[in-house]
Amino acid sequence: MSLIKSISGIRGTIGGKVNDNLTPLDVVKFASAFGTWLQNNKNKKDLTLIIGRDARISGQMVSSLVTATLQGLGINVVDLGLSTTPTVEIMVPELKADGGIILTASHNPKQWNALKLLNEKGEFITGENGAEVLALAESEDFNYAEVDNLGKYETREDAFDIHIQQILDLPMVDIEAIKAKNFKVVLDAVNSTGGIAIPMLLDKLGCETVKLYCEPTGHFPHNPEPLKEHLGDICELVKKENADLGVVVDPDVDRLALIDEKGEMFGEEYTLVAVADYLLKNKNGAAVSNLSSSRALRDVAQSHNSEYFASAVGEVNVVTLMKEKNAVIGGEGNGGIIYPDLHYGRDSLVGVALFLTHLAKENKTVSELRAGYPSYFMGKKKIELTPEIDVDAILSKMEKEYENEDVSTVDGVKIDFENNWVHLRKSNTEPIIRIYTEAKSQEEADKLGDDIIAKIKSLI
Structure with a gap:
């Protein structure tokens, strides 16, 4: 059985039997449940949802099923096509939509896909809301629209541009400092949408990009979870190219791993640590991660006379505590950077821009920067x-x-x-x-x- 229904969405392997795997019927049922839940909880008739997908092989099929289902409920759809999780999150409030669905199984292998559900703020729905959606999916209490009331469909091709411009407009991103360094960056995007978005950002920051596995075919060349044992190719290429650093993202671009100039892992836990070091050095405030993340973040926060707080595991829990503590920075030790001045979601693109700013201002190599942090x-x-x-x-x-x-x-x-x-x-x-x-x-x-x-x- 490879169908996992949870409060944050539905995830499973493509093919197989209904209710055992992620089949077309399961996709339609769950999209119907989320659309119906939104209709039941919004005091308006004309609803709009944003959808976007990573590059995995089943993405277009799943997207077509979700789109048609939402239109069948009378909900308008704005389709971003190939996108990233943080880009969809950015575009929901940007377009004043009522919610969003991200079609991605994140770091899972190619046979997996998933529907991840967003509220009108572009943030993952709460556990309570997720339970209500699951109950609706079980009851199948759906009421589809008549022919004159079907939802409209449109596409947008400017979402990456909007997302990247919002990052470039952040005061803590120093474009000129980065450009002055002429960084050479090797990128492994595991043949998904990071291969489109990250080079666009690096180009704006004046970096030279060496692309590895950047064709968005959905044929992942290695296990897509950005762990050391899967990243031998980029570690070798960074050394061969005499690059300043390597950047690795997962298929939906919400996890960021870094490679130093020697071809060694910076440490996925330390992506957040380095970004927090830069931000807390320049702005007083709290840092938040989950209970299973490295103690190094606490140490760095305390070195800047800032407070550190730990949440339950799960992005929704991290975000909730960040809001409660008005945190400057937060995230998860898996390379997930949440920078609230942009949005409350893990975002590799803003992580890259903030890390490069930090690297440029410190005037150190990546390995020298890493050596300055506590080792755990x-x-x-x-x-x-x-x-x-x-x-x-x-x-x-x-x-x-x-x-x-x-x-x-x-x-x-x-x-x-x-x-x-x-x-x-x-x-x-x-x-x-x-x-x-x-x-x-x-x-x-x-x-x-x-x-x-x-x-x-x-x-x-």
Whole structure:
């Protein structure tokens, strides 16, 4: 079974059986549910939705199904075509639309696709709203429009231009400082839409772009999640080209990974750390990430006499806390930059512009910049339990066991020790506890995970 229905949307593999995979019927049903939910909650008849897609092979088919369904409900559609997640998010308020749907399975392999749902602010709908959409999808209580009331359809081809111009207009993006450096950048866009958008931005910033996997064919040349084990080609090309840095984005361009001039990973966790360092150096305010993100962001915030706050895992939770704390910068340790002066969504394009500004002003190489940040190493493990074991009870016991430490129960149980931390989260679908650790060395991070697993087993 490869169909995942959640409060943030529906995701699955193309083909197969209805309700087991992401079939045309599932796409139509879920698009109908979101459109109907909007109609039920808006005090107006004439609704407009923005849609855009990444370059994956099934994108055009899924887009056609979603478009026709929305029109069948009487909802107008503005189709951006090949786009990025942050571009769709930007265009919803730009065009004063009532919401949006992004057709992307993000970093998942090519057989996957998804519908991600946006409100009128261009932000992901809340968990409560998502639950209402899921209930509508189950009930199939839809009322389609008669022939004279079908929704209108139009396309827009200027969305990237609008998005990039908004970035260039940001006071914290110093175009002239970047241009003066004549940066040479190698880009791996995994043959999706980042191969269109990122070169447009780099050109405006006066950078030379060396393109790797930038044809938007949807045929991903490697696993599209921007992790070290998938990025050997760009690491080699950065060295071969004597480039200043490498830029890697996932298929929908909301995650940003960087490569230094030596062909070494900057560290996905450190994309946010570096951007926060630049912003907090110039503007007082808070930084926010989720509980499973690196402690390095807290350290950098404190070095600038700024506050740091941690949210539950999930972009919606990060955004909610950012608004509550009026944060200057936020995001997730997976390379997701959320810069509220532009919009409340992970955005690799604004991440690139802010990082290049920082790099230019510091007058350092990328490796020198990275060397200035605290070094932490992460470990990820899991413990599988039998179905009859009460996972919540185990987590409660762990909370009690470490009550003299700094413990958070916002999302599972996170235990902050003096020099490291462990975050325990239960799976929503199986009897598993996921164990995330961070320490000053990889060996220490892995050992902490093993020690916690041993402790959990002793409590069963």
